[in-house]
Amino acid sequence: MIPYGRQNVDQADIDAVVEVLRSDWLTQGPTLERFERAVAERCQAGHAVAVCNATAGLHLACLAAGLGPGDLLWTSPNSFVASANCARYCGAEVDFVDIDPLTWNLDARALADKLARARALGRLPKVVVAVAFSGQSCDMGEIARLAREYGFRVIEDAAHALGARYAGEPVGSGRYADLTVFSFHPVKIVTSGEGGMVLCNDPGLAQRLRDLRSHGITRDPARMSEPSHGGWYYQQVELGFNYRMCDIQAALGLSQLNRLDDFLARRRELSARYQRLLGELPLQLPTQQDGAESAWHLYVVRLGEGLESRHRQVFEALRAAGIGVNLHYIPIHLQPYYRELGFADGDFPEAERYYRQAISLPLFPDLSDAQQEQVVDSLRRVLA
Structure with a gap:
């Protein structure tokens, strides 16, 4: 079976x-600090805080954004559900903005329309989580403009997007988002086994992140009562969590970071071949918006007109042929937990249409040209 993703x-x-x-x-040793500095430097960010x-x-x-x-x-x-669940962990409510039919990211035009309606109702968001789906940023310039106009914080969920660029700058630089979150899960661009990183340019936000990841404890006498x-x-100054990354994970992540450019180059080469x-x-193939350079964590295709009814059959036939396709993602609002909060079929029609058509094809640096051609040949036969 050729998997959809795999670590190197x-x-x-x-x-x-x-x-x-x-x-x-x-x-809690020096390797963790070196990993944080290396990611911050790579992304041209002021601060990076590693987490589990x-x-x-x-x-x-x-929490650092005040939600x-x-x-x-x-x-x-x-x-993935984490992009919404993070609000529920804070006791906040969640709503969604439908996706762009071409990039499959949160649609900045739909966001603008929804914000105008929400202001009239007095129900503006405090935070917008802009997900860089498959490795490509949303229209972050427009989202940042809307944030200034409507007064919300922007968190970029860049779990797919380490090494991506937007408007000539690395994702994570903080130009368009208050905070950026990366993932180092094994199928992501680089891995630390499990792990993540939060980047920002505000030293106050960075200190809050460090406090919260380690039980809300400080050893700084200047901050004690x-x-x-x-x-x-030491003193516990607020209720925090044990969200630390260990130095073993950081060592793997730091070593992998040395090969980030090689990983990105191969992903981009394979995507261009697809x-x-x-x-x-x-098929509807993925598109890149002007000014965005994807990290190509995923390569997703959508079945064309008339093939939607064969979605499950195509998916299962590819699996049977040894092609480990996947589907990213089931719309969050259709999960049972969110249905119980009042969401229903038809609420976000473009995301639901996408779900009925999307298939994630194998994409990872060790995928050979011959394996990729096997994927394409199998897909061609199934569609025929």
């Missing part, structure tokens, strides 16, 4: 992890 771990990665295992620091996974990063980003009970978060229905009792002393090889099939 080499001897240098293994050596980096072994070096930490033989060191004095398995967690990107879901934890989204949770902490929401809480009575507040509202908007995001895309075409994402009374003089220190001694060298052992565009050529699939061009004559009855």
Whole structure:
């Protein structure tokens, strides 16, 4: 079976992890700090805070942005559930903005229309989570403009987008988002096994993120409510979490980061080959908006007109042929948990139409040209 995604771990990665295992620091040590600095420098961000996974990063980003009970978060229905669940962890409400029919990202035009209606109703969001689906940013310039006009915070869920660029800048630079969250899950662009990172340019936000990821504890005497009792002393200044990344994970992530450009180049090469090889099939292929350079975490196609009724049959026939296709994503608002909150079929028609047509094809750096041609040939036979 050719999987839809797979990590690439080499001897240098293994050596980096072994070096930490033989060191004095398995967690909360110097390798973690080096990984944070390396990601911040790569993305031209002021601060990077490593966490145990990107879901934890989204949770902490929401808390740092001030989201809480009575507040509202908007995001895309075409994402993994974490993009919405982070609001619920904070006690906030969730709503969605339908997707662009070409990029399959949150539609900035639909966002503008919804904001105008929400202002009239006095129900504006406090946070918008803009998901960089498949590795391509949303129209972040327009979203940032709307944020200034309507007064909400922008969190870019860039779990798919390490190494991507928007308007000539690295995703994560903070030009268009208050906070950016990356994922280092094994199928992502680089991996730390499990792990995530939150980037921002505001030192106050960064300090809050660091406090929250480690139980809300400080050892800084200047932030304590009374003089220190001694060298052992710490205070819990707010309710935090144990969302730390260990140095073992950081060592793998830091080593993988050295090959980020190679990973991106191969993903882009394979995506360009898919565009050529699939061009004559009855499919809607992914598109890139002007000024955006995708990291190509996913390569998704949509079945063309008249093929929607065969969606499941095409998917299962490809699996039977040894092609490990997947589907990203089931619209979040159609999950049972969100249906119980009042969402229903028909609420976000473009995301629902996308779901009835989409198939994620295998895409990862070790996918060979021959394997890719096998994927295309199998898809051609199934569609015929």
